[in-house]
Amino acid sequence: MVAHLTMILLIYFLAAMAVHAMHQRYLSRPDPEGYEQILLIPSNQEQRIEGIVRALCRELFYRGKSFTLTVVADRTEAETVRIIEKLMLRQGMELSYLSAVPTDMEQGNQTGNHSIRLIDLREPKQ
Structure with missing residues (x-):
């Protein structure tokens, strides 16, 4: 036994x-697809942004992709950007900023060996 x-x-x-x-x-x-560039437009999402960024990091980690995160924000979204900075610092990653989305990136183009993903959290205009 x-x-x-x-x-x-x-x-x-x-x-x-x-x-x-x-x-x-x-x-x-x-990963044969290289890395992914993420453009994030947070638009005052203090309550949700931590969960969104964590889910995004987890998804890309499990897919085996390296990525860069660029936040498109103005001064009115300072608290949201501060939360994102804190999360990315914990991950050991750098964060870059833009004041507006470049027009050639708004479609989520795939260029060369990397792709660009636009995540827009703004409220839809009615």
Whole structure:
């Protein structure tokens, strides 16, 4: 009976090690698509911005992509930008700023080896 339980535990242990090794191999594989540039327009989202930025970082980490985050904001959104700065500092990443979205980037163009994603949190105009 003890021998059977030991064998079952050994099999479970080896299976867990195999899954862990395959996952590490997947994470270490370079992404052929390069990196992604994120343009974020926060528009006074102090209550939601932390969850949004964390979800974005988590998604890109699990996809194995490196990224840069550029915040498009003016002075009225200072509190939202401060929250984003704090989160990116914890992640060990730099943050860049723009005062307006460049017209050639508004469509979410894909150029060269990287893509640009525009995340617009402004309220839709009616």
